Amino acid sequence: QKEVEQDPGPLSVPEGAIVSLNCTYSNSAFQYFMWYRQYSRKGPELLMYTYSSGNKEDGRFTAQVDKSSKYISLFIRDSQPSDSATYLCAMIGGFYDQGGKLIFGQGTELSVKP
């Protein structure tokens, strides 16, 4: 079983739709959860960062963590064509777990059609 599972997509939605991107994980030691956005031919850029369970909102983006279910989500409201990219979830455990290594999901390819 992979430590982090993410549906690779591709996911295609019309402009203005609400997008839901998800990851599940198996290691209960993960405490810090991130979402990265990667445009074609570019490196990943940090989008959202959440510690432990709960929600975090930043503009049109909301990150949600449910540690009891080992499930994290990224919601994009009023999606725009410029949101078309690959979205990677990433997580990291405590300092003494796996050497504090950042574990990535496979990435979900999102396409927002005008």
Add this chain to the structure above:
Amino acid sequence: ETGVTQTPRHLVMGMTNKKSLKCEQHLGHNAMYWYKQSAKKPLELMFVYSLEERVENNSVPSRFSPECPNSSHLFLHLHTLQPEDSALYLCASSQDHPLSGTSTDTQYFGPGTRLTVL
């Protein structure tokens, strides 16, 4: 120049060639990382340097040889690569390595080097 830069952006090499990838970070960070990103696969961590000392080597073949001469620069020396080594190689940096005991640090990535091995 700001952030994390990588050169070259594209590289094509034969299996007998020797080449080097360069990464430079302008963020004053203490930790630097090399990742490999193959198509349809998660990012794979290759090497981690913290304060110029290698702290992780994730079973990477010896044909990949990292070098960190100072906290701002990181190199990946390549020799006798295989076609399956073709991938996007990403460099990242963070303020500190998580093992340093500080709060976890997010990593900031460079644009990557697209490597093709013929």
